[in-house]
Amino acid sequence: MKSSVEQLDPTRVKLTVEIPFEELEPGFEQAYAALAQQINIPGFRPGTAPAKLIETRVGRDAVLEQVVNDILPIKYSEAVEEHDIKVISNPDIDVEDLVDGKPVKFTATVDIRPEIKLPDYSKLKVTVDAVKDDETAVDEQLEGLRERFGTLKPVERGAKNGDHVVLDLAATVDGKPVADATAEGLSHELGSGQLIDGLDEAVVGLKTGEQAEFTTKLVAGEYADSDANVTVKVGAVKERELPELDDEFAQMASEFDTVDELRAAVADQVGQNQKIEQANSIRDAVLEELIDTVDFPVPEGVVDEAVENQTAEVMQSIGGDEAMFERLLEAQGTTREEFEKDARDGAARAVKAQLLLDEIADAEETEVSQDELTQQIIFLAQRYQMEPQEFVNQLQASNQVGALIADARRNKALASIISRVPVKDDKGKKIDTTEFFGPFDDEDAADDK
The missing domain is CATH 3.30.70.1050 (Trigger factor ribosome-binding domain)
Structure with missing residues (x-):
């Protein structure tokens, strides 16, 4: 040949x-x-x-x-x-x-992958938010725990935001009933904004048995984009009664005997969560700095394919309904042209990131072990609430095993260079990234030179 x-x-x-x-x-x-x-x-x-x-x-x-x-x-x-x-x-x-x-x-x-000249990582500059000793976050966690153990108590006053109400709804458009906007005995947290526009404002101040009318624009169904007249009747108003934050509550809601022990444990968890968030921020910031710093051409054909796939996924999710797609764009305050431009810009940046990380992985001779791949599969399976074997079967059926391995290799390659990048928080303090990503081997660095 x-x-x-x-x-x-x-x-x-x-x-x-x-x-x-x-x-x-x-x-x-x-x-x-x-x-x-x-x-x-x-x-x-x-x-x-x-x-x-x-x-x-x-x-x-x-x-x-x-x-x-x-x-x-x-x-x-x-x-x-x-x-x-x-x-x-x-x-x-x-x-x-x-x-x-x-x-x-x-x-x-x-x-093909273009020629990419990797930078001196020590010359990059990355800044992330500082980890906060945030008592507010601890208080929010404890408040959330109290709400989990709270009870709903009927009240005779007018409803206010945060109350749980039971509602009957009836909607009409030009005098014709709208089945999709009609319901009885509907439970709703007032102020959450999870139902139709204008509902929360109409219900605030109403007592049990009272009703109100308001007008709203429907966003789906047979009468999408039509103005509907809605009648809402309050069947019940309940407020959440929270338990006292004391030792008795700590014993009921946790394995701790005192509220001080509970608070200390929550503070420790908040601190760990903030460190994880900072590690993720560092990873993202380093990648963004690399993308902005390293200049090379991105294959137009690959970008075109990514944009086509993204558009196809959106259209598939709405059953290929072009009219609905236009309504969604209008609701988001954008146009088809703007959507396609944003999709193309995002796809070009994503493709550039993949090519850059593949180049780093080659330079670092990055390999993904079977154990690392297994841990990645378990992590993703948990995220999608699936059994690991079921997740693997779906990967195999859709020919995505290779893509999973490639992503794992890219993530490992990125982690391998982060310790060479100087990172500071927004207060000017240098961050020791080895706590999250491990140390950099100086012998390897010498070999690279």
């Missing part, structure tokens, strides 16, 4: 491959076997018809085409490996006219 590569631009190449006909010979037997299973020839069981008879039935050209289709991916992969091409997209393949007994020639045009 002979092959050559032509650089079309910094992110795209064209491979030209020529396969001597004799290299096709081993594939003919396999092609005859495959075709024998696909066609029915009287007097022969499927798969047992002789080659000559199959060739007579389908023609020599069909057999040759089958052989080429089978061998072409193999020869393409060999050419990619021979020229050490870092492919990042599926190739556009063009096969010249096939002639029996003559070499097979094809070209493959494909997007």
